[in-house]
Amino acid sequence: MTQAPIADAAPSGHHVEIVGAVKHYGKARGLAGVDLSVRPGQFLVLLGPSGSGKTTLARCLAGVERLDGGMIRLGDRVVSDGKRHLPPERRNLAMVFQDYALWPHLTVSGNVSYALRRRHIAHAESQRRVLDALDQVGLARLADRYPHQLSGGEQQRVALARAVVARPGLLLFDEPLSNLDADLRERLRVQIATIARDSGATVVYITHDQSEAFALADEVAVLDAGRLVQLGPPEQIYRNPETLFVARFTGSAGEFPGQVTRVSNGHVDVRVENGATLRARHGGALSNGAVVRVLVRPAATRVLKETSGSDAALTGTVVDVAYRGRGYDHVVAVAGGTLSSVFDPNRWPRGAGLTIRLDPDGCVAYADDSADTTPH
Amino acid sequence: MPGSTPTSSKQDGTLTDTLAASPPIAAGSRGDRTRMALSRFSGAPLVVFWILIAAILAVPVLLFLAVAFSPRLFDQGPEWFTLSGFSQAFSGPLLQGVLDSVFVGVSSAVAAAAIGFAVAWLVVRTDVMGRRLWTGVMFALLLAPSYLVALGWERLLEPEGVLDVAGVHPGGLRTLFYGPFGVIVVLTAKGLPFAYLAISAALRGLGEEFEQAVRVHGGGPIAATRFTIALIAPAVWSALAIVFAESVSDFGVADTLANDAHFPVATYSLFNAVQAFPIQFSVAAAVGWVLLGLVALALLTQGWALRSRSYRVFGGRSRPARRLHLRGLGRVAALAGLTAVLVIGIGIPAFGAVSASLINGLGSLITSHGLTLANYNRVLNSPNLRDPLVYSAQLALIAATVTVMLAAISARVLSRRGTHVSARLLDMTLLTAVALPGIVFAAGYIFTFNLPVFTQLGIQLYETTALLVIGYIATALPSTSRVLLGSVSQIQESLAEAGRVHGSGVFGAWIRTVLPVLARPLLAAWLLVFGATLLELPMSQLLYPPGQPPVSVAITHALANYDFAGGTAMEVVAVLGALVIVAAVWTLFRVLAPAGWRRIGSSA
Numbered sequence: 001m002t003q004a005p006i007a008d009a010a011p012s013g014h015h016v017e018i019v020g021a022v023k024h025y026g027k028a029r030g031l032a033g034v035d036l037s038v039r040p041g042q043f044l045v046l047l048g049p050s051g052s053g054k055t056t057l058a059r060c061l062a063g064v065e066r067l068d069g070g071m072i073r074l075g076d077r078v079v080s081d082g083k084r085h086l087p088p089e090r091r092n093l094a095m096v097f098q099d100y101a102l103w104p105h106l107t108v109s110g111n112v113s114y115a116l117r118r119r120h121i122a123h124a125e126s127q128r129r130v131l132d133a134l135d136q137v138g139l140a141r142l143a144d145r146y147p148h149q150l151s152g153g154e155q156q157r158v159a160l161a162r163a164v165v166a167r168p169g170l171l172l173f174d175e176p177l178s179n180l181d182a183d184l185r186e187r188l189r190v191q192i193a194t195i196a197r198d199s200g201a202t203v204v205y206i207t208h209d210q211s212e213a214f215a216l217a218d219e220v221a222v223l224d225a226g227r228l229v230q231l232g233p234p235e236q237i238y239r240n241p242e243t244l245f246v247a248r249f250t251g252s253a254g255e256f257p258g259q260v261t262r263v264s265n266g267h268v269d270v271r272v273e274n275g276a277t278l279r280a281r282h283g284g285a286l287s288n289g290a291v292v293r294v295l296v297r298p299a300a301t302r303v304l305k306e307t308s309g310s311d312a313a314l315t316g317t318v319v320d321v322a323y324r325g326r327g328y329d330h331v332v333a334v335a336g337g338t339l340s341s342v343f344d345p346n347r348w349p350r351g352a353g354l355t356i357r358l359d360p361d362g363c364v365a366y367a368d369d370s371a372d373t374t375p376h
Numbered sequence: 377m378p379g380s381t382p383t384s385s386k387q388d389g390t391l392t393d394t395l396a397a398s399p400p401i402a403a404g405s406r407g408d409r410t411r412m413a414l415s416r417f418s419g420a421p422l423v424v425f426w427i428l429i430a431a432i433l434a435v436p437v438l439l440f441l442a443v444a445f446s447p448r449l450f451d452q453g454p455e456w457f458t459l460s461g462f463s464q465a466f467s468g469p470l471l472q473g474v475l476d477s478v479f480v481g482v483s484s485a486v487a488a489a490a491i492g493f494a495v496a497w498l499v500v501r502t503d504v505m506g507r508r509l510w511t512g513v514m515f516a517l518l519l520a521p522s523y524l525v526a527l528g529w530e531r532l533l534e535p536e537g538v539l540d541v542a543g544v545h546p547g548g549l550r551t552l553f554y555g556p557f558g559v560i561v562v563l564t565a566k567g568l569p570f571a572y573l574a575i576s577a578a579l580r581g582l583g584e585e586f587e588q589a590v591r592v593h594g595g596g597p598i599a600a601t602r603f604t605i606a607l608i609a610p611a612v613w614s615a616l617a618i619v620f621a622e623s624v625s626d627f628g629v630a631d632t633l634a635n636d637a638h639f640p641v642a643t644y645s646l647f648n649a650v651q652a653f654p655i656q657f658s659v660a661a662a663v664g665w666v667l668l669g670l671v672a673l674a675l676l677t678q679g680w681a682l683r684s685r686s687y688r689v690f691g692g693r694s695r696p697a698r699r700l701h702l703r704g705l706g707r708v709a710a711l712a713g714l715t716a717v718l719v720i721g722i723g724i725p726a727f728g729a730v731s732a733s734l735i736n737g738l739g740s741l742i743t744s745h746g747l748t749l750a751n752y753n754r755v756l757n758s759p760n761l762r763d764p765l766v767y768s769a770q771l772a773l774i775a776a777t778v779t780v781m782l783a784a785i786s787a788r789v790l791s792r793r794g795t796h797v798s799a800r801l802l803d804m805t806l807l808t809a810v811a812l813p814g815i816v817f818a819a820g821y822i823f824t825f826n827l828p829v830f831t832q833l834g835i836q837l838y839e840t841t842a843l844l845v846i847g848y849i850a851t852a853l854p855s856t857s858r859v860l861l862g863s864v865s866q867i868q869e870s871l872a873e874a875g876r877v878h879g880s881g882v883f884g885a886w887i888r889t890v891l892p893v894l895a896r897p898l899l900a901a902w903l904l905v906f907g908a909t910l911l912e913l914p915m916s917q918l919l920y921p922p923g924q925p926p927v928s929v930a931i932t933h934a935l936a937n938y939d940f941a942g943g944t945a946m947e948v949v950a951v952l953g954a955l956v957i958v959a960a961v962w963t964l965f966r967v968l969a970p971a972g973w974r975r976i977g978s979s980a
Contacts, residue, residue, distance in 0.1 A: 064873045066418075077408070085415040088876035089885075090408050095877045101870035105892035105972030114888075118879025146975065162878065172877070 013040040013202030014074040014092070014169035016061065022069035022082070023056050023226075030056035032226035033070065038219075043196065043203040045213040048223035049249065054206045057223070058172050061204060062095050063088035074170060089118070093170035094163035094201075098178060100155045102147040108134065108158050109143040115166035133161040136195055153184045160192060164199045171196055173205040177212065189215060210250045214238065222246050241283060244293060244366040253298040254339040257368060260290045268365050270294050274335030276314055280363035292365040298341035300362020303330075303348070304355040314339070318352045332356060422798075425785055429802065432850040433809050439827075440820035441668075444661035450827060452657050461662030465645075470659070473645035474666055476634075477624045480556060480641065481670065484563035485620040491564065492571025492615055493605070495717060500579045502700045504710045510718075517721045518569035519904075521911045523628030523928070524947060526562045527935065528725025529553060530633060531732035531944055538731045541738065541745045554637040562629050565721035567619030574618065578611030579604075584697035610682055617678040621671040625813030627914040631932065642667055643815045643914075650819050650918060657823050664816040671811045733945035751945035761946050764930035765953065768910050771841065771926065775848035776906040780898055782849065783856035787864035790857070809854035814914035821847050822918055839921050847915040852905045859904070863897035892973045899965055907954045 016038040023030040031053045038044045046054040059065040061072060063079065063086060072080040074093070079086040094115060102111050109130050116126040134140040137157035147155055156176060163171055173192065177185045193216050196203045207213050213220050214234040222230045222237065222245075230237060230246045241247035248255075258272035268282045270292055280294045304313060316334030327345040331338060332354055339356060348354055439450070444461045447453030464470055498504045499511060532538045533550045540546075552558065586607055587600040595603070605612060630644040642663055649660035702710055732738050736748040755761040786806065790799050809817075824830075825837045837843040867890055875885030891898075916926040925933060927950050934943030966974065 062873070062877050064876060066415075083416060084412040085418070086408055086412055087415070087881065088873070089879045089881055090411060091877075093877060095874065097870040097874060099868060099870055101868065101874035103871060103874070103889050103892070105970070105976055107972070110972070114875075115878040118884075146972065166878070 012167070012169060012200055013042070015040050016170060016202055016204070017073040018057070018061075018070065019073075020070035021057065021060060021067055021072065023053075023060060023065065024068050029226050031060070031067075031070075034223070034226070034228050036221060036228060036231070038202055038204065040202055041197075041200055043193070043205065043216060043218045045205045045207060045217035045220050046223060047207060047210060047213040047220050047249070049208055051225070052223040053226040054208075054223050055174055056226075058095075058174055058204055058206050061170065062093060062172055063091050091170070092168050093172060094166060094168040095172040095174065096156075096159045096163045096176045098175045100147075100159040100176075102155055102158055102162075104147050106146075107143065108139060108145050108147070108150070111147070111158055112162045112165050114162065115168075119166055121166075129165055130161075133165040134158075136164075137161045137191065152180055153188060156180065156188055157191070160188075160195060164195055164201070167199060168201055171199065171201040171203045173203065175206050175208070177207075177209075185212075192216070214250075222249065224249075241364065243283070244295060247283065247295045247364055247366070251297055253296045253301055253341045254337050255296070256294045256337050258292060258294060258336075258365075260286050260288055260292055260365070263288060267360055268292070270365055272336050274314070276335075278314075278358060278363060279360035280365040281361060283364045283366045286365060286367060291368045293368045294363050294365045296339065296358055297362040297364075298343070300359040301339060301342045302357045302359070303342060303344040303346075304357050313355050313357045315353065315355050318348045318350050318354060321347060321350060323347075330354070422789075425782075425789075426798070428782070429786075429805065432846055433805055433853065436820035436824040436850075437809075437812060437817060438820075440657070440816070440823040441661055441664055443657050443823065444665055447658045450657075450823075458658070461656075461658035461660075462665070464656075464659050465662040465666055469640055470642075470645050470663065473640040473642045474663075476556070476640060477642040477667075478670065480559050480563055481620045481624040481674075483556075483560045484567050484623045485616045485674075487560065487564040488567035488571045488619040489575075489612055489615045491717065492568050493575050493612065494713065495568070496572050496576035496579055498710050498714065500576050501697060502702050502710065504702055504707070504714070506714075510714050513714075513718050513722065514569040514572045517565060518573075519907060520566075520722065520725070521628055521908075521913060521928070522562060522566045522626050523632045523913050523932070524729070524911065524951070525565055525721070525725045526558075526629045526633035527931070527944070527947065528728035529558065529562065530636065530728070531738075531940060532724060532728040534636075536738070537940075538728060538735065538738070541735060554633070556639055558637065559629055559634050559639060559641070561720065562633060563623040563626060564619075565717075566626070566629075567622055568717065568721065570618045570622060571615035574611045574615045575608060578608040579697075582607060582697065587697070613678040613681050617674040620674040621811060624667060624670045625815070627813070627815045627917075631913065631917065632935075642670075643813060646815050646819060647917070650822060657819075660819050661823075664813075664819060667813045667816060668811075671813070675811070729944045729947050732940050733948050735941055738940040738944075751941040752949065754942055755945045755949050758942075761930065761934070761942055764925050764927045765946065765950060767924060768916075768927040768950070769953070769957075771845055771848060772906045772909040775845050775852065775909045776902045778845075779849045779852045779856050779905045780860075780902045782853055783860050783901060784864065784894070784898065786853070786857035787860040790861055791865040791867075806854040806857050809850075810858065814851055814912075815918075817851055818847060818915045818918040821850075821915070839919075841921055841924065844915065844919045844921065844926070847919050848909045848912060851912065851915055852908060856901050856905055859901050860894075860897060863894055867893060892970070893976050895965070895969060895973045896976065899961065903958050903961060907958065910954050911950060 016036075018034055018036040021031045021034040021036075034053070034057060036044075036057075046057060048054045056065060060067050060080065061074075066085045067080045067082050069082040071078055071082070074091055077086070079091055103114070106114070112133055113126050113130045116129060121129070131140055131143070134143055137160055139154060139157055139161065142150065142154065147158070150158065156179075159176070173196075176192065177188055180188065189212060192205075196205075205213075205216055207216075214237075217234050219232060220230075220234050220237045221228055224245050230242045232240075237246065238250055241250060256270075256272040256278065258270040258278065260268045261271050261277065262269040263282075263286060266281060267279055268286050270278050270280055272278055272294065278294050286292060314334045316332040316339065318330050319333050319338070320331040322329045324343070327343055328347045329340070330342040330344065330348055331340045332342050334356070342354075342356055443450050443452055445459070446455070446457055447461075448456045465474065495510060495514070499507050504510075530537070533546050533553050534540075535550075546553075553561070582604065586603060590600040590603050624642065627643045627647070630641045631647070634641050635644055646660050646663040646667070649656040649663065733751050734747050734749070736746045736750065738745060755765070786802060789796075789802050790806075792799055821843060822838070825835075825843055830837065837846070871889050871893065872885045875889040876882070880888055911928055912926070913928045913932075916928045917932075920926055920929050927946065931943045931947050931950070934940075934946060
């Protein structure tokens, strides 16, 4: 499979600007005023649970949905402002749909060449670019097949070739890997990252899978209930989640309610229900006596071989164990909660007692007024 | 930091500043600016569609039905409110017509449901010979207009008819057929495919475990069959309701066999009231209400019979039933029964029509009747017989094309995601229109487009070809929309959206991405509407422009003038013509359509 970029690809991605984007479906709120800016050529991932508005936002960018309020600008053009709407075919973009949306009456090459035909590219040039694109995704030999004669992974790659072949300014991906098995997902993720970046287009990629988001993104935009709740590089999102919702959605081994007993330089001490004191970073301004929830990242847990007197250690009982190849993930019931994804190279049987040390940098305390931040 | 608005990627200034500074319209080509401006009116095509639906489906029928209560409102009488139309509808010959309609409706419904169950059971649950053939017979019966079935029988049995000419005097059979029995036979034959389709679908979904449970707990074959009937009760009731509604709404048999047999039925009473001088619209409307009431009664009875019971018998664990191996006498009896259905429903009417068309001077006073092809020569060369054929073909062509376009839009509106009020309203309108007798539609058209207000508005549609075509479209649109709904609902919205984001406009994306997928069902719907319109009777009978009868009217006129041979020859040519056109269109599709279009929906 050739992985070279499409010949003469020009990095000409749109600068995307979204201001106060609002969209309703009857009484349901799809977008509740989203502001977002994506630099030309940037790979932005919209991350959020089902119903967070990420697909709505991408569809508004594509122009297949109309904004009710706010504005979208692609490059130097305002393409939607709540009242007026530039149709999708005039926006110089392409999209990979969740169900691929390959046209069943066209062959693979017919599907891929579609956008070129619409742009009135000369036949010889069109054929060359179709073959280039198919070669990039490793499907040149299947150019004459129909979609139903392809596997799911092959169909996905055709959709990818179709999206990049016309060198659009904006590439939209609507959860393109969600229908594939784990092995294929990983291989195609790499292919998408390479080809999309090589195309020079600005990319907006939708997923609800945080590991997929972190693997692909230059920047991640986390959405919840139609609002943008955090925007930043993957490392920043993971290390400094600004809300309990973002922290939960990007990886949690467990949570413990408690009260702040001491605030020190960048950290707080929190007395949790079993009387233990956990040290954690604070995800916002906290003072002594504040009621908080401490969220524990999976990587912050470590099984101690011997019982420790440390305050930052929790004792509990193994309730489940799962083999993960390089070791075992344990679910451990502790006073005041449950810790999952507690990794150890050794297998601890169900019912065994364990002492678990928590790394303060992997624990974040948030003021406990976040009843509405539960992931949907 | 809940509630904050992160904008870390913004390089300079705020996004709100950007919005304030943004140009009022898209900075792009003039075409793009025009598109942006026009996008404010994106709902306009749908408004036009709704006006069209109201104008051709809802308004004519509602105005016509309203005249039953308030003739003065439409300058049809002195009273602002009266029930005199209803008192006439429920007395004397009109009441007799209603009672006759109920009688033949109930009889044909019961007969069609019983025979339909037997045919469905033989086809679905046994290895009877020629199962595809019998399914084909059901579809042929579905498509054959009722008046042609009735006329075929009449040509055989009437005095000086084919059998008399052949020296076989039908005697008692003639007396029996020219009366309620004959009407019930023809309406049962016409209702049979509805019963068959409803019951066979239910039988296919019913696993054999229920019958096995009866047998292993001591029940015999009859007890098992009783259980089967009970389990598919929704389908049986549905069959009874549909056949009853179709029978009381039928105009084809009413205008031919029932009229010739002096057996008045409600649809013919309505026709007479509209044809009377002066026209009795309020009486016709009252009869229209009665017909509607009978249809509603059938549906309510169905609902009442099934209320508070559960018939959810089909699930993932159901096993498909095995086919019963017929042998010996059972095999012979099954084939004999199915052959009888074929002969009575199609064979005899076809033989009656074809043989009559080949007899010289049938119906006239001449005494020597030889076999001849001269009648076909007349049909092809005499303007009186040929022109209606050509005229009907032209109208059917236009009506089928417009109907399929509107039906595709209707199906699209109905299949939209979410619970749109407009979709529900359209669904209700179309369902009501499907149940509405064709003759009520036709009377509604005559009444509405004859109102002075249309003349004042400069709309002169009454007694024009345009009104007849609109009537055809209105008749065919509800059922065609339902036919297309299944296929349109299967189209993923992303198919056309992918076309849009990859460079096509609304229309272009539909033509290039959706039309190829829908080509087969659209073509099938077009052919169905074409065939049905070519031979349509109720609308044609009431709305044809003076001096320009469509083929169905020309056939009945020829027969009424005792030109039996010419009328039946025209009938045969019309049916053969329809079949030739169907075959030709399918052949053209197979030859000319792109390979990708042909692959979709093909069984290969």
